[in-house]
Amino acid sequence: MPGREPTPVWSADTILPTAHGRFRMLAHTDRTGVEHLALLMGNPETADAPLVRVHSECLTGDALGSYRCDCGEQLDISMAHIAAAGCGILLYLRGHEGRGIGLLNKLRAYELQDRGLDTVEANAALGLPIDARDYQAAAAMLRALDCTRIRLLTANPLKQIELEANGIEVVDRLRPPVADRPENSHYLETKRSGMNHDRPSDSDASPLPDLYTPLVGRTEVIAQLAQSTDGFIAANGGDAEFVSGAADREHLHRLRSLAAVVLVGVSTVRADDPKLTVRAVQGPNPVRAILDPHGRVPLDSHVLTQPDAPTLWLLGERIPVPESLASHVTVLRLPETAGQAARGGSSRDDPAGDHPARGGAVEEHCLDVPPAVILQVLGRHVPGTVLVEGGGRTVSEFLSAGLLDRLFLTVAPVLIGNGVPGLRFTGSDVMAEALRAPFRRHVFGADVCTEFVFSAAARAATPGLSDGSTPLS
């Protein structure tokens, strides 16, 4: 290797919006001419030992989703963990492809593995090193980022040793919690027995309470609602401060930080003027999506005026868009339904508007657009988990459409008597047909949250579920 790696001069400094939030992205060309990336979340230089993933490029795993190795899933889950922690660095190291032997040689090694050799034997049979990776550029980038004391996301002890040899203090090594697959179990076993990689254990990376780990690195449609014991999300005049307590608010903010998009109905914006950002915990802000088929969001609302998070404004096809729109707002058009067309669309200066500031009743409007269509429109713009956050009608519509993977329903010890309804849907006439699903219970201060887990994929990812299929005796 020629010389010691000089201090990186970043040749690009830009933003990368991802399913796991917005990262700052820096680029560096090392002394051998190889280009590397550093993705930053939050301010890692101010943290004591931030989470760092030093990821070796793997085109087949990272870009093509190959299950021959675990690289793609490790990359995804590392980004999710860094995002969930609200702070950290992902170094994406080019030139590491095939443990440093390059893509074509790796594919030739795959051919030999197809004929029965393991990953170590295959490199050796090709007359190539088992592992030719160099970590000087990684260490130099960490030094340039002022992060020389880190918690390293890896199962490979050699990475820790190499970084330490290059002046980086690794205070903890955390294995990204990726499950073995039938397609890669032999490869992973060879790495563990032949290359000393860590086995799955209790010390696997988890900067989050167990409650949230099923959501990390996965894509779901989730909903959350906090309601009074008698089933209301706000008092009659629209006052919703506060139905549930501080712990439930933290929970909501954690869910936001794990979601790519947070979706609310227009009535929630009109009633509460929410920020929909992450403040009670550390974590990235999700993209905000406002469901507004009839163009009723007040133009001075926080989501339309404050650029603290990108906002998708889901408007009916015929609703006029104001001439001046803040640059953080993107209008997405919702396809018009038969009902809307019959009414001739609607306009944003509806004189019968029920803005709470004008003293009108706060009421959720039935969605004219099927929830599945809303998810399609959102999915085309932001991949990743959608959190349906309110209000009661919007969450209920997604629930009745059978589109929720999981629902967090918090019940607070307060009786409102008569107010804005929480969960309401066309139920069944008999209890035997009532909606039941496997569930977990969480106690948030004085509030109790039931997490209903509806989809098979969500159930498979969630430990500790109680069977919800039969009534509790």
Ligand SMILES: Nc1nc2c(ncn2[C@@H]2O[C@H](COP(=O)(O)OP(=O)(O)OP(=O)(O)O)[C@@H](O)[C@H]2O)c(=O)[nH]1
């Ligand atoms: N030569 C060779 N390289 C492989 C093979 N499978 C994956 N790779 C490469 O191995 C590199 C990743 O190394 P791994 O040993 O899987 O994992 P690691 O990066 O050392 O450790 P972690 O930090 O836990 O991911 C990537 O660059 C892959 O392209 C293989 O069968 N042969």
Ligand SMILES: [Zn+2]
């Ligand atoms: Zn790989």
